[in-house]
Amino acid sequence: MKELKTDCKTCTNLGCLIKKHVDSPQIEKYLERKHSIFCRSSQQFILEGSPVYGLYFIYEGVVKVMKTSSNSKEQIIRLSSNGEIVGHRGFGTDYVYNVSAVALQDAVLCNFTSSDLKEMLHEIPELMYDFMVFYADQLQRSETNAKRFGQMTVREKVMNALLLIWTKFGNTEGYMNLQLSRKEIADFAGTTEEQVIKNISALKKENLLRAQGKKLGIIDETAFSSAISQDNRILPS
DNA sequence: GCATTAATTGGTC
DNA sequence: GACCAATTAATGC
Numbered sequence: 001m002k003e004l005k006t007d008c009k010t011c012t013n014l015g016c017l018i019k020k021h022v023d024s025p026q027i028e029k030y031l032e033r034k035h036s037i038f039c040r041s042s043q044q045f046i047l048e049g050s051p052v053y054g055l056y057f058i059y060e061g062v063v064k065v066m067k068t069s070s071n072s073k074e075q076i077i078r079l080s081s082n083g084e085i086v087g088h089r090g091f092g093t094d095y096v097y098n099v100s101a102v103a104l105q106d107a108v109l110c111n112f113t114s115s116d117l118k119e120m121l122h123e124i125p126e127l128m129y130d131f132m133v134f135y136a137d138q139l140q141r142s143e144t145n146a147k148r149f150g151q152m153t154v155r156e157k158v159m160n161a162l163l164l165i166w167t168k169f170g171n172t173e174g175y176m177n178l179q180l181s182r183k184e185i186a187d188f189a190g191t192t193e194e195q196v197i198k199n200i201s202a203l204k205k206e207n208l209l210r211a212q213g214k215k216l217g218i219i220d221e222t223a224f225s226s227a228i229s230q231d232n233r234i235l236p237s
Numbered sequence: 238g239c240a241t242t243a244a245t246t247g248g249t250c
Numbered sequence: 251g252a253c254c255a256a257t258t259a260a261t262g263c
Contacts, residue, residue, distance in 0.1 A: 154251065181244090183243080183244095191251080192251080192252060194253085197244065197246085198245090201245085213260090214260085
């Protein structure tokens with residue numbers, strides 16, 4: 001990973017909480033302490049169990065946040081891209097990260113140390129408030145998603161995962177912009193690689209999904225969506 | 238072209 | 251529905 005420069009003033013990630021307060025006069029000195037990092041595809045920048053170094057804001061690229069359980073199984077917690085925060089659970093009382101984060105494509109990350117951010121939040125109440133809303137929202141999603149997860153069939157889990165990737169990262173000419181391996185889709189959906197493969201081929205036969213090599217595409221979003229029982233739909237986080 | 242990795246399929250518990 | 255083994259496809263060198 002190497003250092004480079006990003007400028008919050010010209011950044012176009014309007015969803016970024018820092019960007020939102022870039023005109024606040026107190027923020028200036030902290031922007032100078034920001035580190036911008038270039039992270040090559042498949043590089044890991046947060047290691048589960050390592051000491052917390054701060055929070056990362058994605059300037060550009062897509063990142064997966066995951067948890068590795070004892071029996072070498074991985075669970076993808078979130079897929080994040082431009083403007084989103086990664087590593088926020090490490091902020092506060094925790095001294096080590098309890099997740100890992102890996103770039104899925106070349107990415108540029110903006111890092112603030114925990115202590116810098118702490119000062120920032122104390123100085124800028126509006127930023128503090130936005131952070132609080134962000135955390136509350138994350139907690140809300142995590143709770144409802146966990147509840148639904150247990151009630152879903154594997155087929156629904158897989159469909160949910162695909163639909164989420166489809167809607168969040170968009171598509172070009174009918175195929176998903178973000179392509180993950182079958183294993184990664186499984187880790188995200190909370191099932192096994194084989195189940196993902198079997199369900200994908202079933203969905204193809206049902207004309208809900210199209211595939212061209214590694215590329216996948218949802219044929220009719222409405223039809224696809226209604227094939228998942230209504231109250232089991234998962235919220236993107 | 239060969240070798241390693243990913244995707245797929247079928248079977249067992 | 252997860253885990254395992256065998257086969258086939260895809261990809262890097």
